Amino acid sequence: MTNIKLNRIFQDIKLNKTSIYTENKHRVSNYSNQVYLSAVILVRLYKEDKAKLTRLELKQWIEYMLYAGVRRIYLYDHFMFKNESLQQWCNEKFPDIVVYHEWKALIPYSITGTQVTAYKHALLSYGNISEWRIAFDMDEYPFMPGDKRRGFLIRLLMKIAKIHPSISELSLKNFLFLGKPRNETHILKRYLRRTQNPANALDKPIYRTKNIQSINIHHNTLQKGISRDANPIEIRMNHYWGARLQNWGEDTSDILKKTIFDDSIVEIAEQLK
Template identity: 40%
Template sequence: MSRWCKVSRLKIMTGILSIILFLSITYFSNVFFELINEEPWERHARDMQWIRNTKTRLYEDKAKDGSYSYESLIINFKFANNYLSKRCESWKQQTNKLIENIQQSIADVPKYYLTAVIFVRIYEHDKSNITARDLLQWIRYYLYIGVEHFYIYDNYVVEEECQRDYLYEYIQAGFVSYFDWHDRNPYTMEIQRAAYQEVINKFKHDTVWQMALDVDEYPYSPIDKDPGFLTRFISKFEQLNPGITEITLSNYLVLGEPDIEKDWFIERIFRETKKEANNLVKPIYRPKYVRARLHRNIVLSGYSVKANEDEIRFKHYWSARLQNWGPDTEEVLELTTPEYGIIDISYTLKNCIVETLPNPF
């Protein structure tokens, strides 16, 4: 081979490598600057894509996973950012202002006005088929209704069930206190009650009111769906009932065949019992003055009052337990009636997802 051919081939290879190097530098530079200049809603979209497509679900849900492309998430979040940001911001400001006004009226101001306790295990063979994503949606709903802080007791059995990583952003942002109770197994009702009592013992001076709930229980008001409705209700109720220690809410079961196309838990079923289903109520209580039980607490000082179910009640999503997410039956249709009011709250939560998620960046 002639010297000229060797030189030409060398020049060609050098040129190709130079082009590849140039394109690589250009590409990674663009990625770097895009990340730096990324809007908050774009960051959340990217984060939500990770949540959807990696370990959000520990097992297959009977509701479709509903994974979306990054591009479709960006479009959805642009819509929320451009058209709903004022609405999203207004409910946060409204709730915060309400809590601030309430706390100013209390002489010895605790850190929080309303907190929530949950004892949870998310596992494959759970009949309710609750997932990590359902837990995150539950937290967002409770933030909307006025809860300021969560005490989450994780009763997982194997490491794959642990919820710590899914809750990381909320823990870092100060919304969640996380407690690893995997060594308290096998589960008993007494272990769950002990978790409720531990929160009372350790944190009763940090909050005025508290709830101890399950992940399939949602407070709901037929007459008030605005941000902070639960906090607003409690504030008015305690003014009308001086010295009250515990407020109990009627338990309405949500039953029926689910719409498996819906990604949000509270949008899958819209039939609820026509009246209170049972006495398995979860109260709202002043932790300073009670001893924990799973349902009605032992009131040490003050008294307990049941709230008017036409003003506020619990929606308890029991369809999975009673029907295994199956079709409607004559018995279910006879017991229940359609009730779509919660969809207004769901719409706001979905479209304000950027505003309600803690920003990890």
């Protein structure tokens, strides 16, 4: 996508703020209050999604992020049809937490043209409001096996700020949770088999917003500080990839061979009922 097109998109956003903010304009001023940790997410929910991710799973993701310590979520809604819009749902369910943005201008979807531009908009618009930001998809969960108490991300980031103040980006390793889903309501209880080691190099970051030079999906370019890989024994990304690798069918011997049983996150899910 050309810079001219990107600039036009951002100009349109500035001119038409009703398309990116919640309908309740008086709430916008509350979103300028400082928070330690925020999140940004691009979402599109639609019936044909084979992963069957719905508003229920989005609600579970938001509630988990709040449990982890996130206090502001910038949600970019890449819906195609009006009945897919999450604006009213966000206003009703999370009026003081979620800052809603209509982000359907960039169709068809592309990582650079849609997701990166959403992250860039969040950085330019709200980068000075939070110290740290996590950029995960709705099937990706930060998890600390040794600290499952409420606010675990805040404790970790404060420890990093004190002991390793030069760290501006923490990259969480990608552990896939695979297999046929169990008959459970919460996504964290549906998939209990994960790859024993990181599945690939597609880490996801938590970063200091003020130290980012340019934004991306997996690794950002920093203007200050250093990027460090997180020790997965301390913190990792649980990625609920589900039955994609078996074409949405039954579990295969290959899937069972490459995964191990892991229900260590379930106790958090139990608290979020």
